[in-house]
Amino acid sequence: MSAVTLSVHVSDVERLFREQNRALVAFLQCRLNSWSDAQEVAQEAYLRMLTMDNREEVDSLRSYLFKVAGNLAIDRLRKRKVRSEFAVVQSQDEPVDEHSPAHHAVAVEQVLGVRRALSELPAKTAQAFVMHVIEGREFSHVAQTMKLSERMVRYHVANALAHCRARVDETEVP
Amino acid sequence: MASKQQDQTMQVAAEWWTKLREPNADDDVVEQWLAWTAEDERHLQAFEQVSALAEQLGSLDQVSRHWLVRHFAKPVRPQRRWLPLAAAASIAAVMLSAALYIGWTQHAPKVAAQVYQSGIAQNRNFSLPDGTKVALGADSTLSVKYDSQERAIDVRSGEAYFEVVHDSRRPFVVTIGNVTVRDIGTAFDVRRTGERVMVAVTQGRVAIADRRSSANSRNTLEATAGQRVSYDPDASGMAVDSVTPAQATAWRSNRLEFIDEPLSVVIANLNRYTGTPVHVADANLNGMIYTGTVHTDAIDSWLDALPEVFPLQVNKQPGRVVLSDAKHAAR
Numbered sequence: 001m002s003a004v005t006l007s008v009h010v011s012d013v014e015r016l017f018r019e020q021n022r023a024l025v026a027f028l029q030c031r032l033n034s035w036s037d038a039q040e041v042a043q044e045a046y047l048r049m050l051t052m053d054n055r056e057e058v059d060s061l062r063s064y065l066f067k068v069a070g071n072l073a074i075d076r077l078r079k080r081k082v083r084s085e086f087a088v089v090q091s092q093d094e095p096v097d098e099h100s101p102a103h104h105a106v107a108v109e110q111v112l113g114v115r116r117a118l119s120e121l122p123a124k125t126a127q128a129f130v131m132h133v134i135e136g137r138e139f140s141h142v143a144q145t146m147k148l149s150e151r152m153v154r155y156h157v158a159n160a161l162a163h164c165r166a167r168v169d170e171t172e173v174p
Numbered sequence: 175m176a177s178k179q180q181d182q183t184m185q186v187a188a189e190w191w192t193k194l195r196e197p198n199a200d201d202d203v204v205e206q207w208l209a210w211t212a213e214d215e216r217h218l219q220a221f222e223q224v225s226a227l228a229e230q231l232g233s234l235d236q237v238s239r240h241w242l243v244r245h246f247a248k249p250v251r252p253q254r255r256w257l258p259l260a261a262a263a264s265i266a267a268v269m270l271s272a273a274l275y276i277g278w279t280q281h282a283p284k285v286a287a288q289v290y291q292s293g294i295a296q297n298r299n300f301s302l303p304d305g306t307k308v309a310l311g312a313d314s315t316l317s318v319k320y321d322s323q324e325r326a327i328d329v330r331s332g333e334a335y336f337e338v339v340h341d342s343r344r345p346f347v348v349t350i351g352n353v354t355v356r357d358i359g360t361a362f363d364v365r366r367t368g369e370r371v372m373v374a375v376t377q378g379r380v381a382i383a384d385r386r387s388s389a390n391s392r393n394t395l396e397a398t399a400g401q402r403v404s405y406d407p408d409a410s411g412m413a414v415d416s417v418t419p420a421q422a423t424a425w426r427s428n429r430l431e432f433i434d435e436p437l438s439v440v441i442a443n444l445n446r447y448t449g450t451p452v453h454v455a456d457a458n459l460n461g462m463i464y465t466g467t468v469h470t471d472a473i474d475s476w477l478d479a480l481p482e483v484f485p486l487q488v489n490k491q492p493g494r495v496v497l498s499d500a501k502h503a504a505r
Binding site for chain 2: 022023026027029030031033034035062063066067070073074077114115118123126127129130131133134135136137139145154155157158159161162164165166168169
């Protein structure tokens with residue numbers, strides 16, 4: 001790779017970062033359910049963009065960035081399941097943070113709000129939401145257990161999520 | 175406080191969140207989502223808010239999580255009258271109803287159950303009359319009752335591995351806690367820790383049923399070699415993930431393998447292998463999730479390393495080991 005194409009490339013990636021980083025991190029947080037993991041994977045995705053050697057074959061750098069990031073997220077989800085024989089690993093990525101008193105206080109507040117919000121919803125809506133978001137079950141698992149289509153499960157989860165967000169915001173800003 | 179329009183945006187953001195969650199979502203979905211975020215800066219903001227809430231709720235402490243699951247995601251159980259009266263009901267009561275159930279469904283003449291038991295830190299291997307091989311983990315008890323219709327095994331505590339000689343006229347049925355495992359030509363491992371049950375299939379297939387809902391047979395699933403099924407009375411239904419045969423039977427070679435299991439379960443199983451029982455003093459430690467290996471001949475050094483991964487303190491006392499919250503220990 002010549003120096004000229006590389007420098008053009010760096011500025012491309014810089015622009016992508018400026019314009020797309022917030023959306024990219026939001027996209028990855030959604031996939032990974034972890035903002036800190038999302039930050040890391042986003043960094044890795046930019047690195048991959050810098051070292052790509054098929055620049056000419058790529059139509060849209062933005063699409064390519066999200067594709068690379070999506071694949072890295074899949075790898076990361078897979079790695080979370082892999083365990084080494086001797087390593088002692090906790091499933092939560094930030095155990096210390098999670099067990100800090102400050103974090104706990106926020107969690108308790110939110111649980112109270114969420115309990116109330118969920119009891120205002122139809123039973124199936126609340127069930128689908130708790131199974132997917134709280135228990136971490138995949139949509140397919142929830143669909144099978146509840147004898148619903150995955151589409152219906154997504155519909156219930158989305159309704160509950162929007163409702164809970166609105167209720168939690170009300171309790172946070174009295 | 176929130177306007178209608180804000181609510182509407184939040185609703186759309188939540189719908190996008192469920193669409194983008196799918197790891198295999200189409201590239202088009204991502205493009206459409208990006209177009210939506212470009213329409214109005216409040217769109218991405220709303221999306222970030224629902225994502226943040228989902229992340230917080232996905233990493234709740236064990237107590238809150240269990241509470242929410244119990245109240246909102248428990249499967250409906252039609253046979254409630256068969257259950258002991260309250261959650262406080264003892265394991266003994268569950269065992270009694272299990273015994274009655276077997277007694278009423280079998281019309282064969284009374285056959286005395288043969289009980290097998292192993293001591294602490296002692297694995298046992300033996301064969302049953304039909305040639306089925308059994309490896310019994312330490313501090314475990316099972317009873318065997320064969321008649322002309324069925325080969326019934328009841329694992330009352332601990333862990334056992336079976337290599338079953340298949341006989342289609344006389345099914346091999348293992349009852350363990352609230353779960354039954356029916357062999358379809360198989361080798362498998364079962365483990366009971368209180369009311370939690372784990373079944374790992376190393377060869378062939380088994381049918382696993384939650385006995386509490388057996389009437390409508392809704393909670394039955396088939397597991398094949400390489401699958402692990404976990405039953406937790408506090409979760410909705412049984413969870414399936416994967417396990418290698420080597421992991422599932424590692425305990426036969428003095429290694430206890432744990433994959434994403436609460437510390438309470440790890441300690442209870444480790445205690446089957448040590449003469450110096452480990453006691454968890456602070457209940458909040460019980461829910462911490464552990465993945466890893468414990469060598470049963472090196473339990474001491476495993477305990478020494480534990481404070482490096484969990485916020486706890488290990489206190490070795492005469493005759494027992496106490497684990498307590500590192501915060502409390504500072505007193």
